[in-house]
Amino acid sequence: MILLVAVVVSGAVSRMLPIALPTPLVQISFGFLIGLASNLRVALDPELFLLLFLPPLLFLDGWRIPKDELLKDVATVFELALGLVLLTVVGVGFFIDWLIPAMPLAVCFALAAVISPTDPIAVSAIAARVPIPKRMMHILEGESLLNDASGLVCLRFAIAAALTGSFSIGEASLTFLWLAIGGLAIGVAVTLAVTRTKAWISERFGEDTGSQILISVLIPFAAYILAEHLHCSGILAAVAAGVTMTFAEISRQALPATRMRRNSVWDTLQFSLNGMIFVLLGEQLPGILAAARQTVRLTNHTNPWWLGIYVVAIMLALAALRFAWVWVSFRLTLFRARDNIPYRRPDWRLIAAMSFAGVRGAITLAGVLTIPLTLNEGTAFPARDLAIFLAAGVIIMSLIAASIGLPLLLRGLTMPLEPSKQAEEDEARVAAAQAAISAIENVQHQLAEGRKDADIYAAAGARIMDLYRERIDSRLQQSADTQETRKYAQVERKLRLAGLKAERDTIFLMARDRSIGSEIAQKLIRELDLLEARFQG
Structure with missing residues (x-):
């Protein structure tokens, strides 16, 4: 209850502040204040934490992400979500090993893997007062959706190496294929099985809105638990379940009331879970800071300020890698010469904005807290507290850097032009209106057949069909005279x-x-x- 109240209050406070301070930073601050009261602090079970928070959040991301936009920039998204994650794990992993020799290499890779995923929700909160170009946001959402899975899978390998003390590339490759293919297949299978069963029952016995909403909430947990039970990736299963949910909904429609209420429930869940994660991060900070003097000894130093230096160094390494990778990726995809469009150099502000948008957030915290407390033989996991401190520092520093840099870079920033979808929308509206007129005519004739008051049905049908015909005429006219009708539509709205x-x-x-x-x-x-x-x- 305290966590939920903190989420609500922090949201209100962030809107009241005169400066554009992102909500996650306010939530971390509230969590820090709660954490100072030791009797209120939450003791986190890493596995339970991962189960409670990640499946619904990843499922919802996969469900709501615009599929067409994702496919349009799929090359860019994959380069960022997979290529950049692997580069971060290897490059930053070796950098941390060089920076902090006392930290075992496997733990360095685990820390690099856990700080590789980005958080678009934190970016949206930061840029709330400065609109992000839609195409840029779609790329960030797609990147986050996939790099959550790839980063956490790499984390799993790194932890396994730390626990066993060995690592085989061949064995890891086979395990990765099993984790990925098995997780994706289980996510798709669970969603299809549940939605088809639900549709069959609804068609024969009616639909209950409450149970339909509850089923949608349980699907990600079912996919995650089943995948983990079969030693596959529960993360990928939750993502695949969310993506499949989009196509399952198109073929088996729910009642309008169910869709509206379900959207409200999921909006509330997303707001609550994301907020609670940042409040929980703040709660852990007093304990992390209190142990800073002991933690810094793991690095063979005595001054806790060395931990801050390490956080800044890791942030700079992450920023340099991301800037270089985004520059190369955009040159190869978004800005390459094609379809009679000549090559043009990417705007440096766009590259910088994409680099600043690499904010770490909920997934990073959830991942780092799943590092085991002990090794297989029962001894303490090496440098676990140090990894948590550095990950928490990276989250906070990335939020602060983005809250300062993004609003400055986003002003007036434009992405490569996209073709207008207005014609597609107009075509769909006209087709739907024509289908409605045809259906109204059929029902009108059926209702009025053999009745003395048939003129009432004819008048009512004509009135409704006139509304649809007016919609068709306005759309056709809008296609013919775009500028004038656009202005007319704005005034009418x-x-x-x-x-x-x-x-x-x-x-x-x-x-x-x-x-x-x-x-x-x-x-x-x-x-x-x-x-x-x-x-x-």
Whole structure:
């Protein structure tokens, strides 16, 4: 309860602050204050922490990420999500080993693996007051979706090497294939099995909204637990389950009420879980800082400030690698010459913004806390506290650096132009309206057949069909005269929103004066809210 209250309060405080301080930093600060009270501090079980937080978050990322946009820039995304992660694990791993010789090499690789995934939610919070170009955000989301899995799989290998004291490339390659293919297959299979069973039951016995929502929440946990039980990647299973959920929903539709309520439930879960992770990070800081004097001895130093120096050095290494990789990747993908479009040099601000956007967050913390407490023989895991301190420092420093650098770099920044999707949207709206007119005509004839009051059905049908025909005409005209109709649509939208606001204010006033009952007021307000959501979307 304290964690949830801290999430709510930190969200409100971050909006009240005069400066654009990202919400994750505020949540970490609140967690730090809670952690100072030792009787309130949460003792984390690493495996339980991983199970509770990661499956639903990764599942939701896979479910909601725009698939077409992801496929369009799939080469860039894979270069960042896989190539950059492997480069980070190897390059930063050896760098940490050189920087801190007292840390075992396997633990260095584990730390490098855990700080390789990025967190787009933290980036969105940082850039809330400065819009991120949509294409850039899609690339960041795709990168985060895949590098979460690749980074945590590399972490698993590094921990296994630390526990056993040996590492075989051949054995690791086979294990990786089993982890990846098995995890992906289990995620797809679980989602398809659950959604098909759910659809079969709903078609024959009706649909219960509450149970449908609960099933969607349980799917990522089922995929994760089954994959881990079969020694596959539960992380990849959760991601695959989320991606599959998109296509399963298209073929087996839920009720409108179910979709709307489910979206609200998942929005709340995402907000709560992400917030709690950052509050939990803050809670661990007092203990981590209190042990700093003892932790720094692992590095053969006595002054705790050396830990800060190590964090800064690791951050600089991460930034240099990311900047170089993004520059090369964008030159090979987004800015290459193709389709009669000549090559143009990437804007350095775009490369810098993508580099600053490599913020570490929830996944990094979740991963580093899963490092075992002991080795197989029962002795303490080497340099575990040091790895947690450095990972926490990287998270905080990346948030601070991005909160300062991103708003400056994003002002006026543009990505390579994308083809407009307005024609695609107009075509879909016209096709849907034509299908609606045809269906209304059929139902109208069926209802009016043999009835004396057939004119009532004809008048009602004509009125509704006129609305659809008006929509078709407006879309066709919009295609012919884009600039004028766009301006007309903007003016109409503002006028409709003004009218809806006046309607809502009047209904609230009548409800306060008890001119209408609360049930009627709630019904009317819901209708107005849905209309406003349509025009604002």
